[in-house]
Amino acid sequence: MKTMLKCREATALVLQGEDRRLSVSERLALRFHLLICRACSRFVGQVGLMRSAMGPWRAYRDLGQDE
C-alpha cells in the first residue's frame, strides 16, 4: 500500500472499513491522508453518522410507520 492516497482511494478505504477490517498498512495510509485532508475527514464524519443511523432506521422500518 502506497503512503500517499488520493481522495478517491481514501474514500474507498473508509467505506470498506464498514464491512471488513482494514490492514495495518491501509489504516496507516488512511490516517496520513486524513491528517492533511479536511474533505475526507468530513466524509468520515458522514459515514459515522450513517452508521449511527442504522439502528434507529431499523426500528423505524420494523416498528412501522404508516405511509
Place this chain on the structure above:
Amino acid sequence: MSDFAQAVETLRPELLRYARGQLRNEAWAEDAVSDTLLAALERPQAFQGGSTLKTWLVGILKHKLIDQLRRHAREATVLDRDDAEDLDAQLFDASGHWRESPADWGDQPEALLGQQQFLAVLDACVDKLPATQGRVFMMREWLELDTDEICKELAISPTNLWVLLHRARLRLQGCLQTHWFQRATSAPPTATRP
C-alpha cells in the same frame, strides 16, 4: 375467518412492502409473504403475544426473505457494472480529488436521529438504491447478516460484495446530502427545521 387469520391478513400489504424493499422482485416478494402468512396460520400458537403481531410476522418474514435470496442467488446478483465509473466520475476529478468537498453534517447525531422526518428520508433513500445494491445493503443492515454469510447466500466473492456495499453507501451519502442536508444549509438562517 378467525380473528387471528384476519389480523394476519391485514398486515399483508405492509409485509409486501418490506419484502419488495429487500428482494426488488415482485414475484419473489409475493412468495416470501405467502410463505410467511402460511407459516403464521399453521402455527398460530407460536405467537405468544409478548411482541406485537407485526413484529412477530416481520421476524418470520426475515427468514423467508433469506430463503428466497438463497433460492434465487444467481439471478439476484447481477453486478450493475455501468454504475461504478459513473459514480466515481461524478464525485472525483481525473486526479482523484473531490469535485465538491463533502459537507459538514454537524456534530449532533442524537438530535438528528430522533427525528422521524430524517429517518423517513433515509428510508426513502434506501428504497431508491439500484436493485442489487439495495439487496445486499438490506441483507447487511436490515437483516444484519455478516459479510461471510452474504457472500455464501449470494455466491459472490468478498470483493464483489465490498464493491456493491461501497456503491450503496456512497449513493446513500449522496441521497442524504441532496434530500436532507442540502435543504438544511440552503434554508434561510432564521428558518427552523420542520
